Amino acid sequence: MSSLSIQLPGLNLKNPVMPASGCFGFGREFSQLYDLSLLGAIMVKATTPEPRFGNPTPRVAETPGGMLNAIGLQNPGLEKVLTEELPWLDQFDVPIIANIAGSTEDDYVKVAEQLSKAPNVNALELNISCPNVKTGGIAFGTDPEMAKALTRKVKEVSEVPVYVKLSPNVSDIVKIARAVEDGGADGITMINTLLGMRIELATGQPILANKTGGLSGPSVKPVAIRMIYEVSQHVSIPIIGMGGIQSAEDVIEFFLAGASAAAVGTQNFVDPFVCPKIIEELPEYLAKLGAEHISELTGRSWKKNERLAYYRP
Amino acid sequence: MIRQENCKIVSNKQIAKNIFEMVLVGELSAEMKQAGQFVHVKVADGFDPLLRRPISIASINEGSFTIVYRRQGKGTSLLAGKSTGMTVDVLGPLGNGFPVDEAKPGQTAILVGGGVGVPPMYELAKQLARKGANVMTIIGFQSAHDVFYEKELAEFGEVYVATVDGSYGKKGFVTDVLDGLALEADFVFACGPTPMLRAIENRNDARKTYLSLEERMGCGIGACFACVCHTKEDPQGYTYKKVCSDGPVFQAGEVVI
Numbered sequence A: 001m002s003s004l005s006i007q008l009p010g011l012n013l014k015n016p017v018m019p020a021s022g023c024f025g026f027g028r029e030f031s032q033l034y035d036l037s038l039l040g041a042i043m044v045k046a047t048t049p050e051p052r053f054g055n056p057t058p059r060v061a062e063t064p065g066g067m068l069n070a071i072g073l074q075n076p077g078l079e080k081v082l083t084e085e086l087p088w089l090d091q092f093d094v095p096i097i098a099n100i101a102g103s104t105e106d107d108y109v110k111v112a113e114q115l116s117k118a119p120n121v122n123a124l125e126l127n128i129s130c131p132n133v134k135t136g137g138i139a140f141g142t143d144p145e146m147a148k149a150l151t152r153k154v155k156e157v158s159e160v161p162v163y164v165k166l167s168p169n170v171s172d173i174v175k176i177a178r179a180v181e182d183g184g185a186d187g188i189t190m191i192n193t194l195l196g197m198r199i200e201l202a203t204g205q206p207i208l209a210n211k212t213g214g215l216s217g218p219s220v221k222p223v224a225i226r227m228i229y230e231v232s233q234h235v236s237i238p239i240i241g242m243g244g245i246q247s248a249e250d251v252i253e254f255f256l257a258g259a260s261a262a263a264v265g266t267q268n269f270v271d272p273f274v275c276p277k278i279i280e281e282l283p284e285y286l287a288k289l290g291a292e293h294i295s296e297l298t299g300r301s302w303k304k305n306e307r308l309a310y311y312r313p
Numbered sequence B: 001m002i003r004q005e006n007c008k009i010v011s012n013k014q015i016a017k018n019i020f021e022m023v024l025v026g027e028l029s030a031e032m033k034q035a036g037q038f039v040h041v042k043v044a045d046g047f048d049p050l051l052r053r054p055i056s057i058a059s060i061n062e063g064s065f066t067i068v069y070r071r072q073g074k075g076t077s078l079l080a081g082k083s084t085g086m087t088v089d090v091l092g093p094l095g096n097g098f099p100v101d102e103a104k105p106g107q108t109a110i111l112v113g114g115g116v117g118v119p120p121m122y123e124l125a126k127q128l129a130r131k132g133a134n135v136m137t138i139i140g141f142q143s144a145h146d147v148f149y150e151k152e153l154a155e156f157g158e159v160y161v162a163t164v165d166g167s168y169g170k171k172g173f174v175t176d177v178l179d180g181l182a183l184e185a186d187f188v189f190a191c192g193p194t195p196m197l198r199a200i201e202n203r204n205d206a207r208k209t210y211l212s213l214e215e216r217m218g219c220g221i222g223a224c225f226a227c228v229c230h231t232k233e234d235p236q237g238y239t240y241k242k243v244c245s246d247g248p249v250f251q252a253g254e255v256v257i
């Protein structure tokens, strides 16, 4: 067994590194750059029942060490994802996690039912945390009862394990995490973007046409680490961690906080080869920590009785 | 093929007010084919600024290429501060440029560049001239001290300059120059600020008009949907084009600008 392989509900991962939803499209563009079969998995772009155009441009704005986006869940819609995008992805030997969004419970249920039947979808990721759409999205992610009810409904129709993606825009993330675990979630993915805003001095107006957007990139990493550290001590389902990951060292930090796999979002824009680079570098970092298998690291920051070899960068 | 490479700076010099010309050595220059393609430049090693900066390819040379940029915000200021011998992380070539192959020997092309829309016109003029097309260039700036590449473009045909304040060339916009010339051309190729592109699109100066658009970018390769625009055929619907990977060059009438 390789030191990087991981078993999670529905996912037999060669390694724990995957591109995060919305930062990799459906893989077509990145497939021009490297073999997608190298990846642990691919979290594809959010799918809604109908096609969506998304928000007006500008849709991105930069911040120190981060970026705001207000794409607005642009996607080709369920039908096209089923007939064009997923069959195209089938040529690669890589698990697919389908990200699902909607405005109503029925939207989620419909998309979940259909996508979970697609032959190459291994798991669903419920995006109940998108800050960039007016209805649905974040409402489900900030109310524990709604989050639980939605998870339960989706679990009833899904033929594959269901991961729920949590929003950091809440005062008590543990409460939401427990609610989705109660609802039957097989795993948690976290974090989605933090609601933010920038104003241009020259015009006195918000830079984003949508005014607000979701903050991602290295500046959100401490928030993600803190939330995964808290949540992982209070749930027994695995967590796929994300938020500002740029390097193999960052992946290790997410594992120490309590993650069992890691997703890379914004850094794919900065360095399109980042995922294969991290996968290549991870074994060396494991060796430095005296760990034989990466799963040994999960939650080590709070498992007090276990000490790691002294880390020498 | 798209490549990522640490390209060595051969020169980085100021050529007009806040305008810099940088020559970079890189194997990726061999992949550069079309005028109007762009590169995505990482200006700092750390993560501030985080995102790459899209900059047009101004000239493709043997083993090297040239970009011309305006020192504007944080990113381009850092780029302006770099000196010969340093390296810059470049991703490219990206996007689809101007369709030079459509122009036949003896046909006429009017190239219109506004401000930092001028740089791609240089490689375009070079390629069109090589094909035997007749090239005429109209370039527009705010003021006399902003003017660049007039002499360089004159190698390939007549050049007209417009400045908004009238301190050099014709007073007014590039469209004022076009009004005065009343030409019939086979092609108009344009790059510049959006209002300029709209004005060009609304005129009928040529059989075919191609416009190079700008939009804020995330990935630059077509994966993030940051730079998406509506098509003219379906201005409210779901069909779209991505400026980074379907463009930045579109035929007039193809997309909503």
Ligand SMILES: Cc1cc2nc3c(=O)[nH]c(=O)nc-3n(C[C@H](O)[C@H](O)[C@H](O)COP(=O)(O)OP(=O)(O)OC[C@H]3O[C@@H](n4cnc5c(N)ncnc54)[C@H](O)[C@@H]3O)c2cc1C
Binding pocket: A061, A062, B038, B049, B051, B052, B053, B054, B055, B056, B057, B068, B069, B070, B071, B072, B073, B074, B075, B076, B077, B116, B119, B120, B213, B214, B215, B216, B217, B248
């Ligand atoms: C396809 C394409 C080709 C371009 N070619 C050139 C060129 O040849 N020469 C040149 O000087 N400029 C060019 N630009 C514009 C150039 O990308 C911006 O001026 C530059 O990114 C500004 O960066 P900054 O850090 O100095 O400014 P800031 O204002 O500090 O940048 C903040 C953010 O806004 C983005 N941004 C700011 N202005 C623009 C803009 N006009 N278009 C897109 N994103 C922007 C930046 O990329 C960055 O993410 C091009 C833009 C595009 C889309």
Ligand SMILES: Cc1cc2nc3c(=O)[nH]c(=O)nc-3n(C[C@H](O)[C@H](O)[C@H](O)COP(=O)(O)O)c2cc1C
Binding pocket: A020, A021, A022, A023, A045, A046, A069, A071, A073, A099, A127, A130, A165, A191, A192, A193, A215, A216, A217, A218, A220, A242, A243, A244, A245, A263, A264, A265, A266, A267, B218, B224
């Ligand atoms: C441009 C962009 C688009 C995104 N689209 C989605 C999406 O469609 N669905 C989703 O669940 N998350 C989406 N996200 C959130 C990311 O998957 C990820 O949770 C977040 O960006 C934090 O990771 P990062 O800091 O590594 O980018 C998007 C993020 C960005 C930057």
Ligand code: FES
Binding pocket: B216, B217, B218, B219, B220, B221, B222, B223, B224, B225, B226, B227, B228, B242, B243, B244, B245
């Ligand atoms: S910048 Fe990402 S799709 Fe164009």
